[in-house]
Amino acid sequence: MHTVPDGVEVVASWERACHLDNPPLLVLDAVAGFLDAHGIGSGPLTWQRIGDGHSNVTYLIQRGGECVVLRRGPRPPLPRSTHDMVREARIQKILGGHGVPVPEIVAVCEDESLLGVPFYLMSRLDGTVVTDTIPAHLSPAEQRRATSEAVVDTLVALHSIDVTGGELASLGSPEGYLRRQVERFRGLWEVNTTRSLPAVERIGNWLGRNVPTSQVASVVHGDYRMGNLMFAPQAPARVLAILDWEMATLGDPLADLGYLTATYSEAGSPVTPLELTRVTRSPGYLTQRELAERYRSRTGLDLTPLPWYQTLALWKAAIFCEAIYTRWQRGERPHDTAFGPSLETGVPRLLERAGRYAGLTATTRH
Template structure:
């Protein structure tokens, strides 16, 4: 971890003198620095405060917004909640290098690796530590945040629905390996989303080591600290997050050295069910759906830890303390013992999600287009925002692979146009995309009708004034047992949607595209391995393969690239309907070396690569994504 830039004690002292009256020297001790917020203990006469400063280079625009933290704490300081009271805030970076705020020092310790020594031999104190944890959370969740002036803190509606997409986007910013279990749980969570709870002011990282406890008996939770993830949202997210770190038999995440010397003695502690009931009684909340949150919390933690592993464990160590004074004299050490300076959140490993991709991750290699290229390597500070500022059209975008790609592009920063035959389906998809915080536009279009293709391109041009990405994904795959069974209507319809439409859309979109535009055609392994059942569909997709090469050649002088993904078998509504049981699904997957059918999301990464600057030297290619189709 980088040492924090030293704080100019003289400048800070002058700033304090101007606001607090009589001049007085100050002593400042740096307690933590680096990617996380930097913490300093500040002494001025008899006063002892904690200064929380944004890092010189924050990992996101919101994760280290210390003025936002101050605003929250200042708004609830007169409520019956347990906080370190805020004192002053400063938005002038010339005073301390970055914005900061001061809060009172709380003489307490977090429960992390061990318990406070006074608790070690007291079963009553240990049990009380857990009930105090729940009581402090309940007190927070019953605060009338609107009356406190926090009504504009964030969008409270749809909070829970945004969580899974948000954390998947976080994972996508540094994902560099397949995580099928994480993806499967994401689908489970999405399909079983519970009814939204009445919103509350939530801490966002509530657990034993973000609460300062008394060092003497009786055990008391004195102050909740580290508010950088606070939001208006679903309070059961806070509760479930706290539960996964509780001392329980066999829990590897337990804080407080459960079952170890100096730690919690498991016998005699209140059960999780008792703690949940206590919370429900104090808040009046319905906790019947808590199992969903119990699944969501460790799933979210897995994403956090995946990011930490990509960052090499960054943001988990404290820097050595450094002390400097405004009067230049040798500092005196505060004799506070093990908890010295912890008030307000000093020296702690963070479990906050990393907000930027690491240089090693594939997402970090995707460039952005902001007037000029940021380098042929595709590297940019945007990390996972590979398509920031771009406009992408996805035909057949209302469900299946099309919707998965549309969401993937949205997470990467694009405005997405969802096109499909039925406007209602497009509108449903757009609502899902907008829940990710992205702009989206629904446009009904039957791609087999060239007039509708032309209208689609014109509508996008009028709405956005640019077209950067076109994905020809819309397709149909009717089957006929024999060639003799192919009707003229079946043939014409199949060719119209799978071949005729993509040709027209590509030609019209290329007219509007500038250098850096990309066209992606979605083909099928049937185009290179046909059979009698798929003859017409395979012929149409083979034609699309040919068009991919022709388009690449024709559009190259304009700087437009064209590629195709040759997809193997993946789950769609129609395919799922035709696979009645697990045995049939297993048989369907025997044609590839991975021995399984793909999820649409597993193709999105390749699509994102091909429409981003990461593939800037790739055009006219047919990229097979088929699980290793056997010869």
């Protein structure tokens, strides 16, 4: 844990930030004042950046024996309708009331003067996020399988919630969700790239011509993967919380399944920038096909069109990653020495894999 500011990212006060080229992400006296207003701890605070997010930023804040997690968006300017922390907190409050495992929302700050953007505080959970290493308690073969099964079963439970009435109905309109996704991301490519990658248009056109009919409507997480799940700190494998609700809305549940399976690492699959939980390449974990079959057996949904959803997932991911690559090229990610530069070839790899799900090749013109 840090007790002193580290310059660009964190400062003691706004007065200390006046000489910086970019606004800080954390202003300690502003956060302390917000904690005071909500009766959270006392005295000096310590902080630690946590998570693997390349978009929103999350900090563990400790003060006087109390711990909370602070989540905020990136530095302004922010694209409209993205990085909406107030909405993200509201979604979790609503879903928590429906039994979805989410962190408790402690407080929400809509006042942008404190940190430059809205933010919220949530409870700290004692758990494990599985990414590069397998926790000892989840390492035995039966726990590896149970971990994979818990990923699927938690998604099935989320998708089984009735979204036809009450507060949940206010989270979005499921009608036309898939077509809106295609059109929205087609537009995002045009404003977030400085290079020509014809596969983006080719795959986008294929998606637009082949939009499947949604079978049901559900809550859609939008970034559902093992790395956004927190597991209990002891066996058996059990999901304590689903994290990162920024892109949640109402729509087609197979969009989540398509993303989960298309980005899921398994032995023999090509490496992409979205390989964020590499451990599932190890023996004992379910394969992509087994994940999908378990989901199908529990929901009864027809997975014949799943390749379309997998194509959509990787095509969207390529466009999102291109925006990160462009910001890195412009010098807006000065401390990013690995992920940003890797996207020069990483984005084309995502598009190549998306094209394979669509049945398109690099030379196909449809």
